[in-house]
Amino acid sequence: MKDDTISGEQLLSMLAALANPHRLRIIAALQSQGRNYVSQLAREIGISRPLLHLHLQKLEDAGLVTSQLELSPDGKALNYFEVSRFALEITPAAIAEAAKSLSTHLDP
Amino acid sequence: MKDDTISGEQLLSMLAALANPHRLRIIAALQSQGRNYVSQLAREIGISRPLLHLHLQKLEDAGLVTSQLELSPDGKALNYFEVSRFALEITPAAIAEAAKSLSTHLDP
């Protein structure tokens, strides 16, 4: 059998990170056009840079994108983001499995 | 090729519906123990009935659960919920595909 096991918290954080139209578009853009740095991506998607920064942070916290700070030829610091490789199989059974490890307000 | 196509809005509404710990537990409970009616499910999960009602509504709006009103032997109206059969393949490519049909604030 495949080990598709994932913790409830992990699943939840990925779902929460994906549950936003801007963030879906961000992933789509990085997937289709490849890695990009923050300011440029903000221009392409049409949202403000601080707002994009916030969304990228959520995606990165969930492990869906990664970033790498680089120096451009002309000396600017560019923070490049790219999509992580991920594949979530979302089914009732997978959710039931993951939910076993979801903490409750009743937990010790 | 498989037609895994899904609209951006549809994907988004499912992701949003899943991105909550209570709702994951609801799906897990219905999947593991089978269909159940609202009051009983509320007791099992340990949340109030109105709160469960709200979460069930979101899940139903997203098409992840369905409900059927039935009369118990002793005449009570019981609203039974069960999990829908769904399987979402969440990958960067699938998101890029779905995001094509995501409306923007810039749309006509």
Added chain:
DNA sequence: TTCATATGTAAGAAAATTATTACACGTGTA
């Protein structure tokens, strides 16, 4: 020096989601 580019982040406003409480209604039984 000044301008244009890049970076990050803090503070507060706005909006959406989540949660509680209280109400209203229906049926069968004591």
Added chain:
DNA sequence: TACACGTGTAATAATTTTCTTACATATGAA
């Protein structure tokens, strides 16, 4: 009738998320 059980929902509060604006910093070029 009163109680216990089921249903739904409205109003409000609390919390979280989203968004904007403004500030601070750094580098290269004009």
